[in-house]
Amino acid sequence: MWRKFRASSLARLDDIERQLSKLLVKQQLDYSTMSPSIFAEQVLKIKPFPYQIKLLEDPHKRIVAVMGRQSGKTTTIAVKAVHFAVAQNGATILITSPSLRQSMIMFSRISSFVFTSPLKSRVVRSTRTIIQFDNRSEIIALPASEYFLRGYTAHMIVADEASFMPEELITNIIFPMISTTDGYAIFLSTPWARDHFFYRAFMNPNYSVHKVKSSECPLIKPEFLEEMRRNMTETAFKMEWEAEFVEAASAFFPQSLIRECVVNDPPLEFIASLEEPVPEGEYYAGCDFGKLEDYSVLAVLKREGDILKLVYLHEFELGTPYSNVIGHLVRAHQKFSIHKVFVDQTGVGEPVLEELQNQGMKNVEGLTFTVKTKEELLTCLKIAMEQKRLKMPYHLRLCQQINEQQYEYTKSGHLAFSHPTGSHDDMLWALSLGVWSSTREAPSRLVRAW
Numbered sequence: 393m394w395r396k397f398r399a400s401s402l403a404r405l406d407d408i409e410r411q412l413s414k415l416l417v418k419q420q421l422d423y424s425t426m427s428p429s430i431f432a433e434q435v436l437k438i439k440p441f442p443y444q445i446k447l448l449e450d451p452h453k454r455i456v457a458v459m460g461r462q463s464g465k466t467t468t469i470a471v472k473a474v475h476f477a478v479a480q481n482g483a484t485i486l487i488t489s490p491s492l493r494q495s496m497i498m499f500s501r502i503s504s505f506v507f508t509s510p511l512k513s514r515v516v517r518s519t520r521t522i523i524q525f526d527n528r529s530e531i532i533a534l535p536a537s538e539y540f541l542r543g544y545t546a547h548m549i550v551a552d553e554a555s556f557m558p559e560e561l562i563t564n565i566i567f568p569m570i571s572t573t574d575g576y577a578i579f580l581s582t583p584w585a586r587d588h589f590f591y592r593a594f595m596n597p598n599y600s601v602h603k604v605k606s607s608e609c610p611l612i613k614p615e616f617l618e619e620m621r622r623n624m625t626e627t628a629f630k631m632e633w634e635a636e637f638v639e640a641a642s643a644f645f646p647q648s649l650i651r652e653c654v655v656n657d658p659p660l661e662f663i664a665s666l667e668e669p670v671p672e673g674e675y676y677a678g679c680d681f682g683k684l685e686d687y688s689v690l691a692v693l694k695r696e697g698d699i700l701k702l703v704y705l706h707e708f709e710l711g712t713p714y715s716n717v718i719g720h721l722v723r724a725h726q727k728f729s730i731h732k733v734f735v736d737q738t739g740v741g742e743p744v745l746e747e748l749q750n751q752g753m754k755n756v757e758g759l760t761f762t763v764k765t766k767e768e769l770l771t772c773l774k775i776a777m778e779q780k781r782l783k784m785p786y787h788l789r790l791c792q793q794i795n796e797q798q799y800e801y802t803k804s805g806h807l808a809f810s811h812p813t814g815s816h817d818d819m820l821w822a823l824s825l826g827v828w829s830s831t832r833e834a835p836s837r838l839v840r841a842w
Contacts, residue, residue, distance in 0.1 A: 423435075423475065423478045423479040424479045424480070426475075426479070427448075427449060428448040428449060428471060428472055428475045429444075429445045429448045429449055431471070431475045431479075432448065432471045432475075435509055435510065435511065436471060436474070436505050436509050437509070438467070438471065440464075440468065440471070441464065441608075441609065441610060443463075443602070443604050443608055444464055444467075444468045446602065447468050447469075447472070447602050448468060448471060448472055448475075450600050450602070452599070452600035453574070453575070453576045453577065454576075454577055454593070454598070454599045454600065455576070455577070455578045455579070455599070455600045455601075455602070456579045456580075456590070456593045456594050456596075456599050456600070456601045456602070457469070457578070457579070457580045457601075457602040457604075458580075458581065458582075458583055458594060458601075458602070458603050458604075458635045459580070459602070459603070459604040459635055460604060460605050460606030460607075460608075460609075460632065460633045460634060460635045461606055461632050461633055462606060462609060462611070462612060463604050463605075463606050463608065463609045463612075464609065465580060465604075466497065466498050466501050467501060469498065469550055469552075469578060469580060470498055470501040470502045470505060471505065472578070473485050473487065473498075473502060473531060473548065473550060474502055474505050474506060474511070474531070476529075476547075476548050476576075477523075477525060477529040477530070477531050478511060478514060478525060478527065478529065480527075480529060480547065481527045481528060481529065482527070482528040482529060483529040483530075483547040483548065484529070484530055484532070484544065484545065484546045484547055484548075485529070485530070485531045485532070485546065485547065485548045485549075485550070486532050486533075486534060486541070486544060486546045486548070486549045486550070486569070487499050487502070487531065487532065487533045487534070487550045487552070488533075488534050488535065488536045488541065488549065488550070488551055488552070488566075489535065489536055489551070489552035489553045489557075489786070490535070490536050490553055490556040490557055490654055490656055490659065490785075490786035491535055491659055491661060491785055491786040492521075492533070492534070492535040492659065492661060493661065493662075494552060494553055494786060495521075495533040495534060495535060495536075495552065496520075496521070496533055497552075498533070498550065498552055499521065499531070499533035502523065502531055503518075503523065506523060511525075514526050514527070521533040521534070532544075535656070535658075535659040536551065536557045536561055536566075536656050536659070537561075537656050537657045537658050537659045538561060538564075538565050538657050539657055539658040540658070540659075541561075541565050541566070541569070542565060544569050545569055545570075545572060545573060546569045546570050546573065546575055547570070547573045547575045547576070548570075548575055548576040548577075548578070549566055549569060549570060549575065549576070549577050549578070550578045550580070551566060551577070551578065551579045551580065552580050552581070553580070553581050553582060553786065553788070554579040554580060554581045554589070554590045555581040555582060555583070555584035555585060555588055555590040555591075555651070556581070556584065556651055556654050556656075556786050556791075557590075557656060558656055558657070559588060559589045561656060561657065562589050563589070579593055582631060582632070582788060583631050583635060583636055583637040583638070584631075584637075584647050584651065584791075585637075585639070585646075585647035585648045585651055586637055587648050588648075588651070591637060594637075603635050604635060605633065605634050605635055606632075606633040606634070606635075607633075607634075617633060620633060621633075622814070623814045624814045624815065625796060625811075625812035625813070625814055625815045626812070627639065627640050627796065627812070628792060628796065628812075628814075628815060631792075639795070640795075640796070640798055640812075642798040642799060642800065643795055643796070643797070643798060644770060644774070644797050644798065644799040644807075644809065645774065645777070645794045645795055645797060646795075647791075647795050649774075649777055649778065650777075650791050650794050650795055651791075652777070652780065653777055653780075653782050653783060653784050654784060654785070654786050654791070655701075655783045655784065655785065656786075659785070659786075660701060660702075660703075660783055660784065660785045661785055662702075662703065662704060662705060662785050662787070663692075663703050663704045666720075666723055666724060666727050670727055670728055673694045673695070673696070674694065674695040674696075674731055675692055675693065675694055675695075675703075675728040675729065675730045675731060676692070676693050676695065676700075676730060676731055676732050676733070676826055676827075676829040676830035677690065677691060677692045677693070677721075677724065677725075677728070677730050677732075677733045677734075677825075677826050677829060678690075678691050678733070678734050678735070678821075678822045678823065678824065678825025678826030678827070678828065678829055679691070679717075679721060679733065679734075679735045679736065679822055679825065680735075680736045680818045680819075680821040680822040680825065681714070681717070681735065681736050681739075681740060681741050681744060682710075682818055683710070683711065683712065683713075683714065683740075684710060684711065685710075686816065686818050687707050687708060687709075687710060687816060687818040687819075688707075688708040688712060688714075688717045688818070689705070689706065689707050689708070689818040689819050689821075689822035690704070690705070690706045690708075690717075690720065690721060690724060690822060691704070691705050691819070691822040691823045691825070691826040692704035692705075692724060692728055692730065692826065693826045693827065693830055695830055698781050699781055699782075699783060700776060700781055700782050700783065700826075700827060700830055701783045701784070702782070702783070702784035702785065702823065702826070704724070704728070705787065705790065705819065705822075705823075706720065706724075707818070707819065708720070714740065714744055717744070718744060718747050718748060718751065721733070721748060721753070722748070722751045722752070722753065725753050725756075730755070731755065731829075731830075732755050732757070732829040732830070733748075733753065733755060733756040733757070733829060734756075734757050734758070734759055734825040734826070734828050734829040735748070735756060735757070735758050735759070735825065736758070736759065736761060736821065736825065737758025737759055737760045737761075738760050738761045741758055741760075742758070745757075745758040757829075759825065759828070761821075763802065763806055763807075763808055764806065766807075766809050767806055767807045767808075767809070768828075769821070769824040769825065769828055770797065770807075770809060770824055771807075772824070772827060772828055772831060773823065773824040773827050773828075776827050782827065784823075789819065790819045790820075790823070792815075793811075793815070793816060793817050793818075793819045793820045794819075794820050794823075796811050796812060796815045796817065797809055797810075797811055797817055797820055798810055798811065798812070
């Protein structure tokens with residue numbers, strides 16, 4: 393009896409101590425009077441760089457941030473969102489981007505800050521996409537889709553990779569959500585295409601604009617940036633590391649055309665693994681082979697009427713043995729019940745094609761890459777894009793590879809394609825082979841029509 397009484401008393405004491413601890417935290421830290429940069433240092437134990445302090449302390453209600461890679465964009469905005477949530481009572485902060493996967497990157501950073509700091513005692517509810525605090529404020533991660541966003545009223549909206557969101561979603565859905573609260577809108581993105589709201593906002597004198605090159609980050613050495621400059625195309629380097637809006641004049645697929653293929657409403661998400669359930673449908677695939685310098689890539693598309701949806705994209709690590717690639721293709725073929733597969737038959741593709749057929753993939757065909765077949769492949773892909781028949785999830789590297797493909801006319805009048813030194817186009821060719829395999833009409837007729 394005494395032991396049970398003693399255990400019960402100790403449990404009650406522990407509960408009282410926890411309640412007192414929460415009360416002391418609330419009494420000692422008044423977040424509403426603490427600036428975001430001080431909050432970052434004292435509560436989250438992060439020492440922001442000068443350009444991060446400038447963004448954290450920015451009081452404007454319309455903010456545009458274009459920042460180079462690894463400059464701390466996600467960290468800075470995550471801190472700003474967390475501070476706003478605990479400093480304001482009953483505030484709703486929405487984190488949105490073209491895909492839920494992208495939204496979750498920032499939300500994961502937010503969760504890490506909350507649950508590794510004293511703020512964890514303030515959390516009353518936590519799910520995969522929602523954090524609610526005891527002051528009735530909440531942070532919610534959602535894909536940028538009218539289907540998911542409509543109905544919310546927000547006090548702060550963070551639109552990540554805003555360049556890839558439809559303009560009408562921003563103007564007709566996002567802005568109305570902050571109309572009655574006089575809320576804040578923060579737009580972030582990789583520089584992409586000038587015929588879009590994000591670029592106009594970047595140039596708008598009424599918006600507070602933050603442009604940060606990666607070279608401004610003290611953690612990134614100049615030698616590393618020089619290495620990246622040598623390993624990448626000039627266009628890609630300017631976009632990713634110098635935060636510049638650029639596009640090669642000879643790009644066969646314009647950035648604006650690529651953006652129109654990114655599905656937001658409802659958002660199209662990749663099937664992340666062959667272990668996931670796959671809905672029934674009519675599937676087609678394309679595979680480009682590489683090993684040491686280039687990547688092997690598999691692209692699977694689902695046909696719905698005349699629409700082709702890219703549902704699976706797998707890039708194999710450099711050095712992956714062809715036997716592993718073959719095994720993965722066989723597994724994908726079984727999983728999706730693929731109707732038709734086209735693979736790159738050039739060079740090493742010939743024996744790989746034979747082995748795939750030996751493994752029971754009777755509907756796999758090879759295509760040898762020549763100037764003529766490349767022209768037909770990419771023209772077929774471009775037709776599908778221009779006719780709005782190709783839909784794909786947001787995937788920045790895929791978009792960049794498509795955009796980096798350049799063209800010129802040969803003496804015979806054909807199109808010759810190339811990608812700049814330091815870039816890759818394996819995803820592009822896998823995608824084009826997948827579209828080719830799904831084309832019901834004779835490809836040559838499509839090319840002539842175009």
